[in-house]
Amino acid sequence: MAGEHVIKKFTVIIVIFIIAIAAVVFFFWQVDAEEQTPKVTKSELIESNKVWVENKAQIPLQDNIILSIPAANTDATIATNGDLIIDSTNTEILQELAASNSRYKGIKAYRLRIEAKKVSEYITNAKYRFPTTTVQEKLTNYEITSGERTVETENTPVKFATTTNPNEIAATLKTTYSSDDAEIAANIFNSKIPDEITITDDTKDLATAKNVTIYPKAFVYDFMLQKNTMLIFKDQEEAMITEPIGIEYIIK
Numbered sequence: 001m002a003g004e005h006v007i008k009k010f011t012v013i014i015v016i017f018i019i020a021i022a023a024v025v026f027f028f029w030q031v032d033a034e035e036q037t038p039k040v041t042k043s044e045l046i047e048s049n050k051v052w053v054e055n056k057a058q059i060p061l062q063d064n065i066i067l068s069i070p071a072a073n074t075d076a077t078i079a080t081n082g083d084l085i086i087d088s089t090n091t092e093i094l095q096e097l098a099a100s101n102s103r104y105k106g107i108k109a110y111r112l113r114i115e116a117k118k119v120s121e122y123i124t125n126a127k128y129r130f131p132t133t134t135v136q137e138k139l140t141n142y143e144i145t146s147g148e149r150t151v152e153t154e155n156t157p158v159k160f161a162t163t164t165n166p167n168e169i170a171a172t173l174k175t176t177y178s179s180d181d182a183e184i185a186a187n188i189f190n191s192k193i194p195d196e197i198t199i200t201d202d203t204k205d206l207a208t209a210k211n212v213t214i215y216p217k218a219f220v221y222d223f224m225l226q227k228n229t230m231l232i233f234k235d236q237e238e239a240m241i242t243e244p245i246g247i248e249y250i251i252k
Contacts, residue, residue, distance in 0.1 A: 046082040049119045053078055057123050059086065061112065063150055065096050082116025083199075083246075084123075101153075103213075104250060111249035113201055114217065118245040121191065121219075125151055130223060135187045140229045142185050145236070147223025153248050158214040160207060167204040173197055173216050173244030182239035185225050193243050206249065217246040 040048065052059075053076050059067045067086065069076045074088040088094070088110045097104040114122050121128070134143045160171040174196045177183040186193045206212055221241040228234050 042082065045116055046078060046080075049082050049084060049116060050078045052084070052119065052123055059084075059123055060125060060151055061086075061093070061097065061110075062100055062153070065093070065100060067093060078119075079113075079116075082119070084112075084114040084116075084119045086110070086112040103153075103215075106252045107250055108211075109249075109251035111203070111206075111251065112217065112246065113199060113248075114246035115197055115199060118219075122151065122245060125149065125219070130221075131188050131190055133188055133190075135184065137184050140227050142181070142188065143226045143228070144185065144188060145224045145226050147221060150220050150222070152218055152220045152242075154216040154218055154242070154244075156216075158216055158247055160214065162204055163200065165202075167202050168200055169204050169207050170198055170200045171214070171216075171247055173199065173218075173247075175244065176242045178240040179237070181225055181227065181237065182241055185223075185239055186241055193241060197244055199247050201247070203249070206251070209251075211252045213250050215248050215250070216244045217248045219243045219245055 053069065056069055059069060059076065061067050067074065067076075067088070067090075071088070071090050071093070073090045074086065074093070077085050079085055089108065094104075094107050094110060097110065098107055128149045130144045130147045130149075132144075134141050136142070158171045158173070160169045162168065163170050175186075175193055177186070201207075207214060219242075221239075221243070223239055224236055225239040226234065226236045
């Protein structure tokens, strides 16, 4: 009995020792951060966004529908605040949209407005790669092991308000998270994911027409999130973040 007691006591000491070592390693563990995205001024951002239009970029309306500009009956412009605006009555594009989803059935015109800070990411979304850095929260380290970011039009129409400016509307769009862990994981991304954005547009007359519906345009991050607690306990879960980046008008 005495021997068993000694063995149990020794085992407990070993376990405590391992946990203590893991804790020390955890608190002194340094993760090499990826290079931060350089800050740009508003004027630099606007000029940068104009280059995409001037260089005749291919603009994704949906993941599988690409608008090549210039295109017939289509205007692609950069607003004074840097937002990308697409207005189109191009028959081919409208037919592709109508075939992609029933919400576009009967569409006669299309308008898209993407927030200035997201224009470059939006146009190059097909090349997006998830960051390889991690983030720590209390005793847990979070890491994205795999995932995909898609561009999607959300299902619920936008609720907008009018402003004091003539013919202007404002829509506040909130970022949603599939879980608390997904919200913590948002801190991993180099490009900050805001809690909400506000899009303004000079379209009060258009937006209030009966034949017009406005939907949020969003990046949807669908990824596997690995959690390491004190470098010993591992857990993995699927997580999702829906980040609004603009608004889409369906005009029938």
